[in-house]
Amino acid sequence: MPDQDFLPDHDTDPRARRRSGRTPRTAGATDLAANPFRVDHDRVATSPFFARLAGVTQVISPTGSGLLVHNRLTHSLKVAQVARAIAERLNDRPELTGVLDKLGGCHPDVAEAAALAHDLGHPPFGHLGEQVLDRIARHRFGLPDGFEGNAQSFRIVTTTDVRGPAAVGLDLTAAVRAALLKYPWGRLAHPEPHPRTFAAPPRGAAEPADAPGTGSAKFSAYVTELEDLVQARAPFVGRLEPWQQTVEASVMDTADDIAYAIHDLEDFHRLGVLQHATVAAELGSWRRNAVELAGASTAELTAQSRRPGRSLELLRRRLHAKDAWAVDDEAFAAAVARVHSELVDGLLAVPFDGSVEAEQAVAQFSAGWTARLVDGVGVLTEPSTRSGHVVLASQQWHEVQVLKFVHRRFVLLRPDLALHQRGQARLLGTLVEALDAWLGDRHEADRLPRRLHDLVELADGEYRALAAREPRLLAGATGEHPTGRDEVRALVRGRAVVDFVASLTDSQAVALLDALSGRTGQLWTDTFVL
Structure with a gap:
């Protein structure tokens, strides 16, 4: 293994500086790799927060499907594979060398490490759990920035994972931490002006239409990690706008889109959920009646959305409304x-039966589409505010939109999935209430789970410091600064409980609630937590 002393370029590279201030020469003595970015990859891959993703829902719970489906860990591995391939291909193009250097760099190890880490913060039950915890965090505990999976991932690698050399976070390099910032802003604060105020906000920065005043719908750092965000972005000041993704973050984001667009379709074809007839009717009807549908009013299409072709036409219109810079009707028709x-006519034409032929069909579909989409990745020197520097070519971009539409229309909107998810939402809400009640029982203070106790101590230090130093950061939509002891204590309890619940797998959340509600007589359960 090369000695760190033989890496002078990394020692002087601000991108390689760690959160603790260490350089490669002074990094952890137990790391096996010489390259500091490869060290980051290894630290993420060996983190228990990464291992727990094997038990966290991608779309449906891996414990309840009865068949192999993607979970957050296998999804992350695929995103990492695609991200590395994209970064390597961009670096192999001589005409992009100067552009990539000017924008701050595009190292394959950085992109891969960020891709491995991008979903560390996903709570039990995936996006549903994210929505439930956000609602509880804001309304029950008064946390102005609530809960967000991307921000939770950043909090883990900078704060709550204790496996790093300093026992606070993983002490990753600035480049990898910056690459993890898919949405490099806070919910309400930083940077100024905040991107949610732009005429055309970056993707995710706008406030939800049904929740004005609550801040950006997506963001990558809580107020407790804003200093970490600024430190991670320091090497890119003057190269990128404060609200722009780094090139490596854009690679990771694009890879995430590619993996998501393909592997969930694989899963639901295997399960027999994605039916040939219904998908064929939707796409075929739109192709046959595109001109007629284009002349219908949006209200009419919405009222008839269950009729074939109408939902796809509504997608075309949403793309025009949100991404006019990219959408093209001819490319959309070609994508359909x-x-x-x-x-x-290919994958869904023959039902999946577990045969060699069926497995080969799935493999060919997945590999063919992945290669096609990766081949379509390029770099924009001056992208729209709605885009990163790394983008799919027009035709592939439209194809991804159509693939994601099929998944949403014929899987995510199914009533049987909604029924399952409503039960999971109720479970998470009840679990948070039970843990909060336990935390508030002074007679049981000495018997709290040690992990929860540690998280309370961590949050207590963070929020007391913010209340004293920058109380404006603790102000929600009302603008009031919660500086009183009881107000700050509520924030502390909220963040600690949310951190704790977010660190569980699906099955741990179920088992823990069973134990807390007295529904199990088993003393030792699988409720072990990080």
């Missing part, structure tokens, strides 16, 4: 035609 040919 390609997806119809390769998904409907």
Whole structure:
């Protein structure tokens, strides 16, 4: 293994500086790799927060499907694979060398490490759990920035994972931490002006239409980690706008889109949920009646959305409204035609039966589409505020939109999935209430789970410091600064409970609630937590 002393370029590279201030020469003595970015990859891969992703829902719970489906860990591995491939291909293009250097760099190890870490903060039950915890964090505990999976991932690698050399976070390099910032802003604060105020806000920065005044719908850092965000972004000051992703973050984001667009379709074809007839009817009807549907009013299409072709036409209109810079009707029609040919007439034409032929069909579909989409990745020197520097070519971008539409329309909107998810939402809400009640029982203070006790102490230090130093950061939509002892204590309890619940797997959340509610007589359960 090369000695750190033979890496002078990394020692002087601000991108390689760690959260603790260490350089590669002074990094952890137990790290096996010489390259500091490869060290980050290894630290993420060996983190228990990464291991727990094997038990966290991608779309449906891996413990309840009865068949192999993607979980957050296998999803992250695929995103990492795609991210590295994209970064390597961009670096292999001589005409991009100067552009990538000017924008701050595009190291394959950085992109891969960030891709491995991007979902560390996903709570039990995936996006549903994210929505539930956000609602509880804001309304029950008064946390102005609530809960967000991306921000939770950043909090883990900078704060709550104790496996790093300093026992606070993983002490990753600035480049990898910056690459993890898919949405490099806070919910309400930083940077100024905040991107949610832009005429055309970056993707995710706008406030939810049904929740004005609550801040950005997506963001990558809580108020407790804003200093970490600023430190991670320091090497890119003057190269990128404060609200822009780094090139490596843009690679990770694009890889996430590619993996998501493909592997969930694989899963639900295997399960027999994605039906040939319904998908064929939707895509085929739109292709046959595109001109007629284009002349219908949006209200009419919405009222008839269950009729074939209408939902796809509504997608075309949403793309025009949100991404006018990218959408093209001819490319959209060509994308529908390609997806119809390769998904409907190809993969879905024969039901999955577990045979060698069926497995080969899935593998060919997945590999072919992944290669096609990766081949379509390029770099924009001056992207729209709605885009990162790394983008899919127009045709592939439209194809991803259509693939994601099929997944949403024929999987995510199914009533049976909604029924399952409503039960999971109720479970998480009840679990938070039970843990909060336990935390508030002074007679049981000495018997709290040690992990929860440690998280309370951590949050107590963070929020007391913020209340004394920058109380404005603790102000929610009302603008009031919660500086009183009881107000700050509520924030502390809220963040600690949310951190604790977010660190559970699906099955741990179920088992822990069973134990707390007295529904199990088993003393030792699988409720072990990080």
